[in-house]
Amino acid sequence: xxxxxxxxxxxTDFEYIQADxxxxxxxxxxxxxxxxxxxxxxxxxxxxxWCIKNGINFYRYELAGHGSDKQNLEKADFNIWKSQILEIxxxxxxxxxxxxxxxLGGWLSLVAAVKRPERVCGxxxxxxxxxxxxxxxxxxxxxxxxxxxxxxxxxxxxxxxITVVTKQLVETGNQNLLLDKPYIPIFCKVAxxxxxxxxxxxxxxxxxIAEKVQSQDVLVKLLKSxxxxxxxxxxxxxxxxxxDTFL
Numbered sequence: 001x002x003x004x005x006x007x008x009x010x011x012t013d014f015e016y017i018q019a020d021x022x023x024x025x026x027x028x029x030x031x032x033x034x035x036x037x038x039x040x041x042x043x044x045x046x047x048x049x050w051c052i053k054n055g056i057n058f059y060r061y062e063l064a065g066h067g068s069d070k071q072n073l074e075k076a077d078f079n080i081w082k083s084q085i086l087e088i089x090x091x092x093x094x095x096x097x098x099x100x101x102x103x104l105g106g107w108l109s110l111v112a113a114v115k116r117p118e119r120v121c122g123x124x125x126x127x128x129x130x131x132x133x134x135x136x137x138x139x140x141x142x143x144x145x146x147x148x149x150x151x152x153x154x155x156x157x158x159x160x161x162i163t164v165v166t167k168q169l170v171e172t173g174n175q176n177l178l179l180d181k182p183y184i185p186i187f188c189k190v191a192x193x194x195x196x197x198x199x200x201x202x203x204x205x206x207x208x209i210a211e212k213v214q215s216q217d218v219l220v221k222l223l224k225s226x227x228x229x230x231x232x233x234x235x236x237x238x239x240x241x242x243x244d245t246f247l
Contacts (some may be wrong), residue, residue: 003068006087010064010072010081016057016092017048023055026247027096028123031060032085034103034129035201038067038162042227043102043126046236047211050243061092063104074153078133078172085112086222089119096121098246103129103200103228110178110209113186123194127228127240128209129201129236132178133165133173179205186211191219195235196210219245 001013019025029051043074051058063081065073071151085108089097097119101109106128113120144154155164178184190213194206203222210218219242226235 004061004092006144008064008083010080010084012062012064012066013068014059014061014221015048016056017052018058019051019055025055025076026097027059027098027247028059029095029100029243030085030088031058031097032039032099032101032105032108033060033063033066033106034101034127035132036066036073037102038062040067041074042130042231044237046240047100047243049171051241054247057093059088059190061088068104077166081108082111082115082173082176085109086115089116089215093190098122098124100126101128102230104132107131107132107176107178110184110186110187111176113188114178114184115142117185117187120188122189123186123191123207124242124246125190125206125230125237126230128192128206130178130209131157131173133170134177134180137170137211143199157185168234175218178213179208181212183214184209186213186224187215189219189246190215191221191245192241193223193230193235193238194223195228195230196222197226198228200228 003011004014009138031044044060048058065076099112104123107130113123140175148154148167156163192206194203196203210220
């Protein structure tokens with residue numbers, strides 16, 4: 001797997017599939033994965049196959065501290081991840097870009113659409129989780145708050161799956177909040193897919209995103225029996241159907 005070293009100093013794996021030379025791609029798809037996840041699962045693989053089928057360039061990459069770089073998770077934060085997606089837009093991909101993101105990747109895709117309106121022609125949010133660093137503060141116990149202040153991080157153990165949330169992540173995430181603004185200055189086509197059985201992102205958030213973005217071309221799909229992963233056959237069909245609307 002090829003690797004790219006970002007200006008932030010983090011080196012992560014990526015994959016760049018360019019359309020067959022007989023095609024003139026309408027845009028490139030830039031996929032960003034979620035927190036403590038990676039870009040190699042079923043969702044991005046299905047999106048890649050859709051891109052190949054339709055003659056669209058496809059780029060996916062690991063966020064700093066994830067995948068091949070997971071040992072550096074505690075050194076990464078939201079601003080570093082933001083710099084990654086903007087660096088790819090500015091220095092690697094050419095032409096119009098459809099940003100597609102899952103969970104944290106959906107938040108980063110929204111930020112990219114705000115920061116690079118001249119390049120981002122569309123946005124696909126999959127259980128997009130803008131402002132989750134702020135939202136999750138209400139669920140942190142007093143003991144965990146003290147742990148954060150003393151150690152600079154909170155360690156969560158979910159049946160042996162260890163997740164670390166650093167104070168730096170929370171602080172930098174809170175510097176990039178979107179839903180506390182009167183509106184989000186995004187004017188491109190937006191498609192948002194959200195499972196109503198999602199126990200990580202409460203489903204009404206997707207309606208708030210749709211309300212806040214200034215675009216008048218917004219598609220929202222609520223999948224009643226789907227969870228945060230959006231990984232079932234039905235979920236994949238809905239994602240591919242949403243992608244078709246960008247053609």
